[in-house]
Amino acid sequence: MDNSEEQKHIQENNGFARIEPYTHPAGGWGALLSVARNLKRQDILGKGSITLLNINQPTGFDCPGCAWPEKKDAHAFNFCENGAKAVAFEATSKTVTPEYFAGHTVSWLSEQSDFFLEDLGRLTDPVRYDAATDKYVPISWDDAFKLIAQHLHALDNPDQAAFYTSGRASNEAAFLYQLFVRSFGTNNFPDCSNMCHETTSVGLLDSIGLGKGTVTLEDFDVADAIFSFGHNPGTNHPRMLGTLREVSKRGGNIIAINPIKERGLERFQDPQAPLEMMTNGSTPISRYYFQPKIGGDYALMLGMLKHLNEWDKKALASGKPSVFDRNFIAVNTVGFDEMIAEIERTEWADIYKHSGLSPEHLEKLAKLFLESERSIFCWGMGITQHRHGTANVHMLANLLLARGQIGRPGAGLCPVRGHSNVQGDRTMGINELPSPKLLDNIDRVFGIKSPRKNGHGVVETIKAMAEGEVKVFIGLGGNFAVATPDTPYTQEALRKCNLTVHVATKLNRSHLVCGKDALILPCLGRTEIDEQLHGPQAISVEDSMSNIHLSAGRNAPISDNILSEPDIVARMAEAVLPDSQIKWKWYIESYDRIRDSIADVFDEFHDFNLRVYKPGGFHLEHPANQHIWNTKSGKAQFMITPLSEVYADKENQYAAAYTDSKVYTLMTTRSHDQYNTTLYGLDDRYRGVFGQRRVLFMNQADIDEAGFEANQWVDIESVFSDGVKRIVHSFRIVPYNIPRGSLAAYYPETNPLVALSSHDKYAKIPASKSVPVILHPGNAPEHFNLATAVAPEDADKKVSSL
Ligand SMILES: Nc1nc2c(c(=O)[nH]1)N[C@H]1C(S)=C(S)[C@@H](COP(=O)(O)OP(=O)(O)OC[C@H]3O[C@@H](n4cnc5c(=O)[nH]c(N)nc54)[C@H](O)[C@@H]3O)O[C@H]1N2
Numbered sequence: 001m002d003n004s005e006e007q008k009h010i011q012e013n014n015g016f017a018r019i020e021p022y023t024h025p026a027g028g029w030g031a032l033l034s035v036a037r038n039l040k041r042q043d044i045l046g047k048g049s050i051t052l053l054n055i056n057q058p059t060g061f062d063c064p065g066c067a068w069p070e071k072k073d074a075h076a077f078n079f080c081e082n083g084a085k086a087v088a089f090e091a092t093s094k095t096v097t098p099e100y101f102a103g104h105t106v107s108w109l110s111e112q113s114d115f116f117l118e119d120l121g122r123l124t125d126p127v128r129y130d131a132a133t134d135k136y137v138p139i140s141w142d143d144a145f146k147l148i149a150q151h152l153h154a155l156d157n158p159d160q161a162a163f164y165t166s167g168r169a170s171n172e173a174a175f176l177y178q179l180f181v182r183s184f185g186t187n188n189f190p191d192c193s194n195m196c197h198e199t200t201s202v203g204l205l206d207s208i209g210l211g212k213g214t215v216t217l218e219d220f221d222v223a224d225a226i227f228s229f230g231h232n233p234g235t236n237h238p239r240m241l242g243t244l245r246e247v248s249k250r251g252g253n254i255i256a257i258n259p260i261k262e263r264g265l266e267r268f269q270d271p272q273a274p275l276e277m278m279t280n281g282s283t284p285i286s287r288y289y290f291q292p293k294i295g296g297d298y299a300l301m302l303g304m305l306k307h308l309n310e311w312d313k314k315a316l317a318s319g320k321p322s323v324f325d326r327n328f329i330a331v332n333t334v335g336f337d338e339m340i341a342e343i344e345r346t347e348w349a350d351i352y353k354h355s356g357l358s359p360e361h362l363e364k365l366a367k368l369f370l371e372s373e374r375s376i377f378c379w380g381m382g383i384t385q386h387r388h389g390t391a392n393v394h395m396l397a398n399l400l401l402a403r404g405q406i407g408r409p410g411a412g413l414c415p416v417r418g419h420s421n422v423q424g425d426r427t428m429g430i431n432e433l434p435s436p437k438l439l440d441n442i443d444r445v446f447g448i449k450s451p452r453k454n455g456h457g458v459v460e461t462i463k464a465m466a467e468g469e470v471k472v473f474i475g476l477g478g479n480f481a482v483a484t485p486d487t488p489y490t491q492e493a494l495r496k497c498n499l500t501v502h503v504a505t506k507l508n509r510s511h512l513v514c515g516k517d518a519l520i521l522p523c524l525g526r527t528e529i530d531e532q533l534h535g536p537q538a539i540s541v542e543d544s545m546s547n548i549h550l551s552a553g554r555n556a557p558i559s560d561n562i563l564s565e566p567d568i569v570a571r572m573a574e575a576v577l578p579d580s581q582i583k584w585k586w587y588i589e590s591y592d593r594i595r596d597s598i599a600d601v602f603d604e605f606h607d608f609n610l611r612v613y614k615p616g617g618f619h620l621e622h623p624a625n626q627h628i629w630n631t632k633s634g635k636a637q638f639m640i641t642p643l644s645e646v647y648a649d650k651e652n653q654y655a656a657a658y659t660d661s662k663v664y665t666l667m668t669t670r671s672h673d674q675y676n677t678t679l680y681g682l683d684d685r686y687r688g689v690f691g692q693r694r695v696l697f698m699n700q701a702d703i704d705e706a707g708f709e710a711n712q713w714v715d716i717e718s719v720f721s722d723g724v725k726r727i728v729h730s731f732r733i734v735p736y737n738i739p740r741g742s743l744a745a746y747y748p749e750t751n752p753l754v755a756l757s758s759h760d761k762y763a764k765i766p767a768s769k770s771v772p773v774i775l776h777p778g779n780a781p782e783h784f785n786l787a788t789a790v791a792p793e794d795a796d797k798k799v800s801s802l
């Protein structure tokens with residue numbers, strides 16, 4: 001079959017699924033059309049636009065989409081296409097009621113796609129799993145909390161329970177949650193951060209003393225250059241494109257470092273800029289685009305430093321000023337000479353080999369950095385989700401520190417966070433490795449004795465459940481069974497629990513992977529009015545740049561029988577800890593009281609209520625900007641790992657020695673129509689993929705070499721040193737602009753390939769972006785199967801019927 005025949009054949013056999021290169025800029029009319037379509041689908045056209053007008057406004061609610069900060073001088077619209085989708089899916093009129101559960105067994109629901117489950121709508125009542133009928137049945141709130149208390153009291157010790165948090169939980173909910181869990185007696189706080197930016201938190205703690213970014217939006221107004229490492233703002237942080245567009249318009253450099261050519265990083269049409277829309281014009285975003293191999297960033301950054309070092313030597317020899325900021329280094333840092341010594345020991349050949357960049361490109365990149373006096377480094381999952389994620393973050397900090405570019409206007413570190421309050425949850429003490437200072441403060445304010453033993457993160461929790469050491473799993477939001485690696489192993493581990501509990505807005509697969517007892521506790525969403533004794537309550541969140549502000553919903557709650565997250569936590573605490581001196585219910589009467597206690601525990605939250613009610617809230621200063629370094633040495637620390645250690649770890653050695661077939665490196669990433677495990681649709685517009693998700697992006701030369709063809713179906717098998725067979729079936733090859741040896745496919749379908757043991761050494765983040773895989777010729781998907789998580793045919797039907 002030639003290509004066009006094959007295309008026709010595929011189209012006939014797969015409805016309207018198609019591959020069609022996207023030639024327009026990101027954003028623009030396509031984004032607006034998509035918003036309208038999603039509002040219609042969720043049946044909220046009237047309600048939707050009222051809701052959207054309130055997003056990110058001083059008196060409205062914080063967008064549950066992402067953690068990018070709002071501009072202070074916000075005009076009427078301060079949301080993006082994907083934020084609008086997140087809101088539409090939350091503010092939907094569709095519901096999953098007890099009557100619905102009465103008509104459908106959990107086994108039947110388990111066979112439906114994730115897309116189908118999400119599309120059922122909002123959960124309206126608390127329900128308990130009944131094994132006899134294999135159905136969820138109604139339960140009163142009081143009985144639900146009694147059941148939780150029974151199970152928790154039956155444990156041998158509090159460490160047999162784990163308390164997960166997904167990053168949407170508000171500061172108020174998170175604060176009460178950690179207080180409850182520590183009063184109960186454990187630090188087992190697996191958190192979505194453990195799969196996301198934990199390497200950032202751990203790496204920056206080593207380097208600059210606090211695991212948060214150092215810049216604010218104002219810094220973007222005066223930066224010379226923005227270096228964008230491994231993130232895809234066009235899809236995941238669309239409002240950030242507005243910021244980048246401004247930088248680009250005033251002549252600032254934007255330099256993208258990404259194995260894939262992402263449309264949003266190339267061109268952007270701002271739906272908020274009428275002139276651009278009317279003329280169909282667009283702004284080029286990146287002036288420079290470098291495409292390293294997957295995982296090549298560490299070598300690339302080491303190479304940048306090696307160039308700087310060589311130029312520095314030349315400069316000094318000819319009596320010119322140093323290219324490093326020698327004064328800053330002497331006053332503020334330790335470890336510079338050791339770092340330089342390691343860099344001098346590293347061979348250029350190894351740097352080129354591991355980065356995948358040519359000598360010319362690497363030199364150009366280093367030059368761009370040399371020429372920028374004010375650089376902002378932005379990064380996302382392409383940096384963090386590697387076995388060397390923490391080392392990557394150290395290297396980002398090394399580069400800026402070497403040039404004194406932290407604490408200077410227009411320069412600094414900018415991790416681009418995911419969930420809208422993931423940073424705030426950590427600030428509030430959701431941390432499996434709490435500092436003694438935090439625990440002392442909690443104990444002082446509440447008169448409790450917090451446990452001192454470190455707890456489990458995500459990876460350890462899964463292992464502990466599998467080994468029977470953790471028997472109760474409670475999740476405040478999220479979709480643990482699908483977001484985590486090694487899907488079959490993880491789901492089996494959850495099933496072994498005596499009790500699984502999920503506090504949630506929408507039905508998802510985790511609710512169907514039940515322990516012996518299981519509860520779903522439905523909660524209010526951000527868009528809804530949270531009425532308590534003292535009137536409607538606002539919650540607070542912290543964005544990616546450490547701004548704290550309020551959020552209050554305006555819609556009537558979807559049901560009378562749902563509770564707010566803080567209320568659920570407080571009632572659970574009351575039931576589990578009858579002797580507790582903490583006035584749990586009193587806190588719920590007015591969340592101002594929770595904020596007063598937060599102010600008592602954390603110095604930086606002094607006068608919390610006073611400051612947070614001001615429009616825009618307040619900003620938490622990063623001590624590094626005052627050159628205060630809360631590290632072990634009291635200075636900023638240059639941290640270096642030898643290249644050989646980074647690239648010759650156990651798994652890479654195993655992959656390199658694997659002789660049966662060619663081993664590629666697979667990244668597992670997001671499409672445009674998804675929010676983590678939530679699928680809004682089946683298109684990945686900017687990458688030209690429509691109506692399907694089971695695709696594998698591959699370099700044409702690799703396709704040719706392997707004897708494959710475009711559109712051919714393949715099975716993907718990962719190769720890890722533990723020898724366990726992990727395979728997913730039926731992915732269609734899409735030729736793509738991606739380096740040789742690198743592949744990309746969507747998460748969560750590919751999560752069964754990620755070995756639980758393949759994680760960053762320090763932060764333990766699963767290495768979802770560096771999965772060693774081999775490919776086998778395969779067949780078109782036949783039917784839905786759990787290991788592959790999504791049934792494309794089934795989901796196709798749902799979308800095409802719109
Ligand atoms: N619409 C929408 N918004 C979201 C989310 C969502 O799912 N949908 N998720 C939210 C969450 S929780 C998060 S954490 C963020 C995630 O936002 P991102 O950090 O953008 O995460 P990914 O979509 O996984 O994209 C990773 C990017 O890194 C690149 N990449 C992969 N491997 C490498 C590498 O080795 N080196 C480099 N330099 N680049 C690499 C990929 O090509 C891709 O462009 O978005 C948040 N916002």
Ligand SMILES: Nc1nc2c(c(=O)[nH]1)N[C@H]1C(S)=C(S)[C@@H](COP(=O)(O)OP(=O)(O)OC[C@H]3O[C@@H](n4cnc5c(=O)[nH]c(N)nc54)[C@H](O)[C@@H]3O)O[C@H]1N2
Nearest residue numbers: 166195196477478479483503504506508668676677747768
């Ligand atoms: N292979 C691979 N795996 C990954 C990643 C990857 O790039 N590749 N990314 C990782 C990352 S960055 C992250 S952050 C995790 C995400 O992991 P999670 O945070 O666990 O997953 P989400 O899909 O964001 O959770 C969605 C669910 O949250 C619930 N929900 C939504 N809004 C609310 C609310 O307001 N309150 C409550 N209580 N519940 C709510 C809904 O029931 C919804 O189904 O996945 C990680 N897993």
Ligand SMILES: [Mo]
Nearest residue numbers: 196197418419
């Ligand atoms: Mo994330």
